[in-house]
Amino acid sequence: MHLHSQLFAPAWWRLGSIALVAALLSACASMPHPTAPTPTPPAAVSSTPPEISQAKEADRLLAEGKDLAAAKDYIQAAAASGTDKQLDYLLKAAQASLEGNRPQVAELLSAEVLRLSHEPSQRATALWIQAQAYQRDGQDKLARGSLAELISMGDVPPERRAAAMGQLAKLYQAENHDLTALDFLVKRDALLSGSVKTENRQQIHTLLSAQSSARLKNWQGRSGDPIVQEWLAFALIAREHVEPANQQAAFAAWLQAHPGHPNIHYDHAAETSQTGAHGAICTLLPTTGRFADDTLAFTAGLQAAARQQAGPVIHELSDSSDPVLNTTQYATGVASGCAAFVGPALPQDISAVLEARRPNDPPILLLGDTAADPAKGIFDFDISLQVTARRVAEDAFQAGFRQVAVLYPLDSAGASMQAAFLETWKKLGGGVAGVAHYRVGSGDSTAAVQESLGSGSGQRGFIFLVPPEQNLASIVADIRAQSASPILLAGIPSVSAEGSGNLVGGKIYALGMPWVYDPQLASGPTALAVKQSLPQATAQQWRMAGLGVESYGLLAKIVGATQSGQQGVINKRNLRWVTWQNGATQALPSLPSP
Numbered sequence: 001m002h003l004h005s006q007l008f009a010p011a012w013w014r015l016g017s018i019a020l021v022a023a024l025l026s027a028c029a030s031m032p033h034p035t036a037p038t039p040t041p042p043a044a045v046s047s048t049p050p051e052i053s054q055a056k057e058a059d060r061l062l063a064e065g066k067d068l069a070a071a072k073d074y075i076q077a078a079a080a081s082g083t084d085k086q087l088d089y090l091l092k093a094a095q096a097s098l099e100g101n102r103p104q105v106a107e108l109l110s111a112e113v114l115r116l117s118h119e120p121s122q123r124a125t126a127l128w129i130q131a132q133a134y135q136r137d138g139q140d141k142l143a144r145g146s147l148a149e150l151i152s153m154g155d156v157p158p159e160r161r162a163a164a165m166g167q168l169a170k171l172y173q174a175e176n177h178d179l180t181a182l183d184f185l186v187k188r189d190a191l192l193s194g195s196v197k198t199e200n201r202q203q204i205h206t207l208l209s210a211q212s213s214a215r216l217k218n219w220q221g222r223s224g225d226p227i228v229q230e231w232l233a234f235a236l237i238a239r240e241h242v243e244p245a246n247q248q249a250a251f252a253a254w255l256q257a258h259p260g261h262p263n264i265h266y267d268h269a270a271e272t273s274q275t276g277a278h279g280a281i282c283t284l285l286p287t288t289g290r291f292a293d294d295t296l297a298f299t300a301g302l303q304a305a306a307r308q309q310a311g312p313v314i315h316e317l318s319d320s321s322d323p324v325l326n327t328t329q330y331a332t333g334v335a336s337g338c339a340a341f342v343g344p345a346l347p348q349d350i351s352a353v354l355e356a357r358r359p360n361d362p363p364i365l366l367l368g369d370t371a372a373d374p375a376k377g378i379f380d381f382d383i384s385l386q387v388t389a390r391r392v393a394e395d396a397f398q399a400g401f402r403q404v405a406v407l408y409p410l411d412s413a414g415a416s417m418q419a420a421f422l423e424t425w426k427k428l429g430g431g432v433a434g435v436a437h438y439r440v441g442s443g444d445s446t447a448a449v450q451e452s453l454g455s456g457s458g459q460r461g462f463i464f465l466v467p468p469e470q471n472l473a474s475i476v477a478d479i480r481a482q483s484a485s486p487i488l489l490a491g492i493p494s495v496s497a498e499g500s501g502n503l504v505g506g507k508i509y510a511l512g513m514p515w516v517y518d519p520q521l522a523s524g525p526t527a528l529a530v531k532q533s534l535p536q537a538t539a540q541q542w543r544m545a546g547l548g549v550e551s552y553g554l555l556a557k558i559v560g561a562t563q564s565g566q567q568g569v570i571n572k573r574n575l576r577w578v579t580w581q582n583g584a585t586q587a588l589p590s591l592p593s594p
Contacts, residue, residue, distance in 0.1 A: 087117050094129045098136070106133035120155040127153075128160060131167065140171050147171075162191040166200070173207065176307070176532045179219050182207055186228050208235040209277075209315050212299040214292050215533075226261060230254075234266040239316070242332050278337035280315035281306070281555050284326055284353065285343040285367075297534055297541035298383075301548020302342070304529035311556045312339055323352035334361050339559050342551055343367050345383065354378070363558045365551060377562075381554060381573070383547045385413060386420035389466070389490045391575055392511050393424035396462060396488060399591045403461035405452040405485070406435040407445075407475075414466045417490055421464055433461065438475065440468045445478045453483055460594045462486045467493045467510075469539065476508065486594065492516050492578060492585075509579050509591060515546030517578055517585045550574055 094109035110130035117123055127150040134143035147164045150156060156164075165188035173181035185204045192200050208216065213236060220232050233254055241247045255261055281302070285295045302314045315338065317329040326349045333341060344350050345367035357364070363377045370380050396404070404425060408414035418435065425432070434454035438445040452463070463479060467489050479487060484507070492512030515521050530545045531537070537545065550573070577588040 087113050087119075087122055091122065091125055091129070094126070094133075098129055098133050101136070103133040103136040106130070107137065120153060124150060124153055124156050124160065128164070131164070135167075135171075140174070144168060144171050158191045162188050162196075165191075169203070176304075176529050178207060178211065179222060182219075182231070183223065183225060183228055186225065186231055190227075204231065206313075208232075209280075210303060210313055212283075212296055212316050213239060214296040215299075227264065230258075230261050230264050231266075234264065238266070242328065277315045277317070277333055279339050280313045281340050281342055281552070281559070282333040282336075282338035283314065283316045283342050284330060284333075284349070285316075285345065291346075293538075293541060294544045297537060297544035298548040298551075300530050300533040301526075301545035301550075302552050303548075304526050304533065304545075305549045305552035307529060308526045309552070309556060311552070312559055314552075323348050327352045327356045330356055334358075338362055340364065340555050340562070342555060363562050365555055365558065367551070379554070379558060381551060383544075383551075383573075385417055385491065387573055388511055388575060389417040389421040390424040391573070392464060392488055392490050393421050393428065393430070395511065395577070395591045396464075397425070397428040397430055400593045401430070401460050401462050401486075403431045403433055405433045405454065405461065405463045405483075407448060407452045407463060407479070408435075408437050408466035409440045409468050410437040411440070417466045418464075421490065425464075440471070445475055446481070449478050449482055462488050462594065464488050464490070466490050469493065486592075488591070509577055509588070511575050511577050511591075513543065513546050513550075514574060514576050514587075515549065516543060518587070 090109050090113050094106045094113070097103075097109065098106040106129055110126040110133065113126040114123060114130070117126070127146045131143045131146035131150065134140070134146060147168050150164045151161050151168075165184045169181040169184040169188070172178075172184065182204065185200060185207065189197065189200050189204065208231065211219075216232050216236055220229060223229055223232065234251060237250045237254065238247055241250050251266060255263060283295075283299060283302070285298065286292065299314065299316065306312065306314050315333075317333045317338075326344055330341065330353050340362050341353075341364040343366070344353055347368060350366055350368050350370060353364070354370070357378070359376070361377065363379065365379045365381050366374075367381055367383045369382050369384075370378070374380050406418050406422065408418040414437065418437075422432065422435070434452045436448040436451035438448040462485050463483065465475065465479070465487050468475065472493050476487065486507040486509065489508070489510035489512075492510045515527075521527055526549055530542075530549070534541055534545060577591050578585050579588060580586065
C-alpha cells in the first residue's frame with residue numbers, strides 16, 4: 001500500500017492540475033526573472049532534485065524582494081515535486097504572488113490548495129491568503145466567505161482568528177452592517193491583550209458612539225450574544241449618566257440585575273464619550289418619545305452623509321426633549337471638543353441651549369426658527385414643513401401671482417402649513433379669495449373647493465393646496481371641475497407613474513426636496529446607505545433622512561469655515577419646483593409665471 005501511494009500520489013497533479021500550472025506559468029511569463037547564474041557541474045556521486053534547486057532559488061529571490069520571480073520558481077518547484085511538498089510550494093507561490101500584487105494568481109493558487117488539502121494548517125493559510133487576494137481584487141463578498149470559513153475552523157491560532165475577525169468587522173462596517181461588525185469586534189476582544197486589545201476596544205467605542213440611542217435600543221432586540229448585549233446596555237447607560245461616578249454606579253446596578261454576565265470593564269466610558277465627541281458633529285435631538293422616529297431617520301441621514309463624504313463623524317449627546325438635559329449635554333459637548341452641534345429643533349430646547357451658549361462656543365445649526373437674528377456661530381436651518389409653505393408664498397408672489405385660494409386637510413400639519421403660508425402671503429401683499437379645509441378620505445371635497453375659490457381667483461390667481469398623503473388625484477379632480485387655475489402644492493407627494501396620469505388639467509406644480517423626487521439621488525450611494533439603516537422608512541422618515549443629509553453638507557462647510565477663521569453662510573433650504581409630464585416628475589428651473 002505504501003509503495004502504491006508513492007507511485008501514484010503525483011497523479012492528481014499530472015491529470016487534474018497540469019492545465020492550471022500551465023496557465024499560471026503563462027500568467028507569470030511577464031514576471032521579472034533574473035538570468036540564472038552559470039550552474040556548477042554536479043558532483044559525480046549525487047545530484048540535487050530539480051524542485052529543491054528551484055525552491056532554493058525562489059527563497060533567494062523572495063529574500064531579495066523579487067516576489068513575482070519567486071512566485072514563478074515556487075510554481076515550477078511544485079510541478080516537479082512530490083505530494084509532501086507540492087502544496088507547501090503552492091502556498092509559498094500564492095503568498096509571493098500576493099506580495100507581488102498579482103491577487104488573481106494568488107486566488108487561483110490558494111483555491112487549488114483548498115481543493116486538494118484536508119490538512120487544517122494548510123487550509124487555514126490558504127483561506128487567509130485567498131481572503132487578502134480577494135480584497136485586493138475588489139471582491140469583498142468573496143473575501144468575507146473565506147474569512148468566515150477560516151474562523152469556523154477549530155485549529156486556527158488565536159492571532160490569526162483575531163485578525164480575520166478584525167477584517168470581517170471592517171468589511172461589514174464598510175457595507176453599513178454595523179451590528180454585524182460590532183459582533184465580530186466584541187468576539188475578537190476576547191482573543192486580544194495589551195495594546196492591540198486597547199485599540200480594538202477603541203474601535204468598539206467609536207462604532208457605538210456613531211449610532212443613535214434609538215438604534216442601539218433596536219440592536220438590543222436583535223443581538224443574541226450576551227456580551228454584545230452588555231456593551232449595548234453600557235453604551236446607553238454612559239449616555240444617560242454623564243458623570244463618571246454615576247456611570248460606575250449604573251454599571252454595577254446593571255451587573256447586579258443580570259447575574260452571570262462578566263464585567264466587560266467599560267472603564268473608558270467617560271474618556272470615550274469625550275474621544276467620540278472630539279472633532280465630531282454632535283447632535284442635540286430627542287431620541288425618545290413621539291419624535292424618536294424622526295430623530296432616528298434624521299441621524300441616519302447624517303451618518304450616511306458623513307461616511308460618503310469622509311468628513312467629521314456624528315456623535316449623539318442628547319437622549320430626551322428635556323431642556324435641562326439638553327443644556328447639560330450641550331455643556332458636556334463643548335468640554336469634550338465637539339466641532340459643531342446640530343439641533344435642537346423644538347422651541348423650548350432652542351431657548352435653553354442658546355441661554356447656555358457662550359460667544360466662543362463651537363458653531364451650532366439649529367433645526368427650528370430662532371425668532372430672532374442669530375448671533376455669530378449660530379445658524380438657523382428650519383426643517384419644519386412650514387418652511388415649504390412660506391417658500392411657496394414667496395416664489396408665487398415673485399412669479400407674478402397676486403390672488404390665492406387656500407385648501408388644506410383638517411389636521412394639525414395642514415393647519416400649521418396654511419397658517420405659515422397665509423402669514424407670509426399677506427405680508428407680501430397678496431390677496432385671498434377664500435380658505436377652506438377638507439377631510440382626508442371623505443371622498444367628496446367639492447364643497448370645500450367651492451368655499452376656497454370664493455368669487456374667483458382672477459387672472460393672476462392660483463390655488464394653494466396642502467396635499468394629502470393619499471388620494472391626491474381625487475382632490476385635484478374636484479378642483480379641476482370648478483377651476484382651471486394653477487395648483488401649487490407645498491411638498492411633493494408620493495405619486496406613482498399611473499397616479500400622475502390622473503392629475504388632470506395640467507398646471508400643477510409642487511415645491512419640495514430633490515431627495516424625494518430626483519431618481520439620481522434616490523439611487524445614489526448615500527440614499528442606499530440610508531435604506532440599509534431604514535429598510536422600512538415611511539415617507540416622513542425618508543424626508544427626515546434627506547434633511548439629515550442636507551444638514552450634514554451645511555455643517556461640513558460651517559466646520560471648514562470655522563477652522564479657517566471665516567464665518568460660514570447658510571443658504572435657503574434646497575427646495576425645487578417640479579411638475580408631472582407623461583407620468584414622470586420633471587424638475588423646473590423656477591415656478592412658471594401665471
